[in-house]
Amino acid sequence: MDRENMSVVDGAYAVAHAVNVCKPDVVAAYPITPQTNIVEHISQFIADGEMDDVSINVESEHSAMSLLVGASSVGARAYSATASQGLVLMSEVLFNVSGMRLPIVVTVVNRAMSAPLSIWNDQQDSISQRDTGWIQLYAEDVQEAADMTAQAFKIAENSNVLLPVMVCMDGFILSHVYEPVVLLEDDLIDEFLPGYSPLAVLDPDNPKTFGAFADPGAYTEFRYLQEVAMKNAIPVIEDAADEFKEVFGRYQGGLIDEYMAEDAEIMIIAMGSVVGTIKEVIPELRAKGVSVGIIKIRSFRPFPAEAIRKAVASAKVIVTLDKNISIGLGEGALFTETKSVIYNSSIRTPVIGFMLGHGGRDIPKARIEQIVMEAGEVMKRGITVESRYADLKEELL
């Protein structure tokens, strides 16, 4: 990475800056808790005359997303940012957005769900919205969150896709960290991201309707076409990452990214900022002779089934890490999904799942080492516990 072009800024600023560079026509947000610094920075850009006055404050997240539905329907590039309860308050409208095939981009600053009240990080908020029909991308660091913002608009607006995108970044861990980043280059963006040319817009001179009534004779086909669009997004996400590399010179992976995974016997699958910590632990364990690698999930929806099947080829045990839980199943989403894409293939590698880092509980390197060691035991003795919390405090129960 070239240091000359880097600035030390906070994660929310880097993303807000990237949003500005992507020239949205409308930004709508509810400006109080659980809002993020992203829209605060955007407001500052506007106040300082560095950004067109595209921001509209509304009275709730439900209203924010509803306003973007209107904006996107008439052909605007539309953006918002939210977190935790705010995202879930948008939920009803999220289904409308994907059903109407509106390429809205939202940054989800991942935070735990209440109750009990928590302002801290985990990924329960976005995971709870996985079936809304939105593409979900997860960032490992601030640079990726900023770069992914530009990729998100490009993916969403692709005429073979036309689906909304959530760019997910871990709350506080990434949104509030100061670190060196290359702020998204304004002079290169036009080459990568042309203006949005919608296939169809609401226009009084050429009346159409969006999201209209579909009776049992047609509803299934609308839903099917959303699934087709998700499938279409698979190569588009890869292409967006490749094109981004060509124009900006940075690459953080396509659907997935692999690190020391090629020959790894213990294969970690994870997403979000914990990937960074894992990438620092892996070389240390490798130096001690532990064969371990990681598959970083960048795209959780569409879920990269083929890419995962290929990437786990060398694995003798697969271990997933989840900052979420499906209560009643006792598993995190990555665990469930990973098993589901492997089971009907010829792969018979055992998969174990750990949930950790919920409600902001810190994930030190030692926790990752302990997980890798336990995975090593599974290679020798088989699975004893399929899925559990890695950082449960028994003494509090």
Place this chain on the structure above:
Amino acid sequence: MTEKTIEIRIHGRGGQGSVTAAELLAVAAFEDGWYCQAFPMFGVERRGAPVFAFTRMRKHPIKLRSQIYEPDYVIVQDATLTDVVDVAAGTNAGSLIIINSEKEPGQFNLGAECRVVTVDATKIAMDIIGRPIVNTTLLGAFAGLTGEIDLGCIKNAVKARFSGKIGEVNAEAVQKAFEMAGCGS
């Protein structure tokens, strides 16, 4: 990966600018050729409540996202915190604790194996800035005592954050603390 990472923990009370200090250290470290990371101990911020902030610096990019458990350096903005927070937590014999106090280091019983240094940053800040805000002043002491970050880079970071006269007096306080800390060590 065996390469040295320098980890700094800053203790303060809500409103004392601990997070700002951590950020300024990161900005200065980067200008001085380091990669860096600064982050708060994410919590519910209330004025006066004990808070922490962290800075991590290394010659190569930092991917690690965990909090800091074994700091090389600890900066304590308010000496009364030593009664309520274990400011020596995680330190080892090679660590250094810098406390803002007019007292002698021996008057603090931190149970620390490491060296403890006091700097009367409040006096410096009152004399030069005219307010008992010591976060920038202590960064000058940090530079003087540790030699880890160039003084000029710290002053640049301070002046970039606070414009005009405020930036000037803060940079002057940084310089003064640097000189006093350097002489005292």
